[in-house]
Amino acid sequence: EVQLLESGGGLVQPGGSLRLSCVASGFSFGSYDMGWVRQAPGKGLEWVSGISNTGIHTYYTDSVKGRFTISRDNSKNTIYLQMNSLRVEDTAVYYCAKDAPRSDGYFYFDYWGRGTLVTVSS
């Protein structure tokens, strides 16, 4: 059974930092791209970042470029999202998600974690 377990969320002041982690199990982790998707309270889904299976290629939405860094450790079946210079508008539930098997195109997600809440407030 595929499982994705996020951690690291919490309350942080504007300008602060947090590092999210996502531990995966139940599939061949090193064979799949992974991503982070967030959802602000009462709002829709927003893709944040993605990373290739080897970690060589990373992708970001414009609003987090230069502030967030995605990475992975395939020996630990874990991806990370380092979030710096946090803003009030980064407040959201952050979901870790597994990319589906595909031969072309870009990310779409067949398994999701339960999410971790990040609140940016003074």
Add this chain to the structure above:
Amino acid sequence: DIQMTQSPSSLSASVGDRVTITCRASQSISKFLNWYQQRPGKAPKLLTTSASTLQNGVPSRFSGRGSGTDFTLTISSLQPEDFATYYCQQSYTTPITFGQGTRLEIK
């Protein structure tokens, strides 16, 4: 960035009804269109990929169609568990973008 626009934003329907949700891309995305269902307090669930391919375990009352810029998700006979919010998502290019969501409510 490719903008994804869903219509309607909300919809009231009854059990047994047939409903269709539309998703329009701001430029052609070929068939790189996926649909998700999200129930309150839960993570999204992938329903269809590549515009029309049903994921394993998704009931056959769900169907997707379209290519280029215009896509639809149809539920042929609504069941109580289908009342949720639905999102389209393009996987043609980065940044990946989602529609704003369609909330399907019980009439």
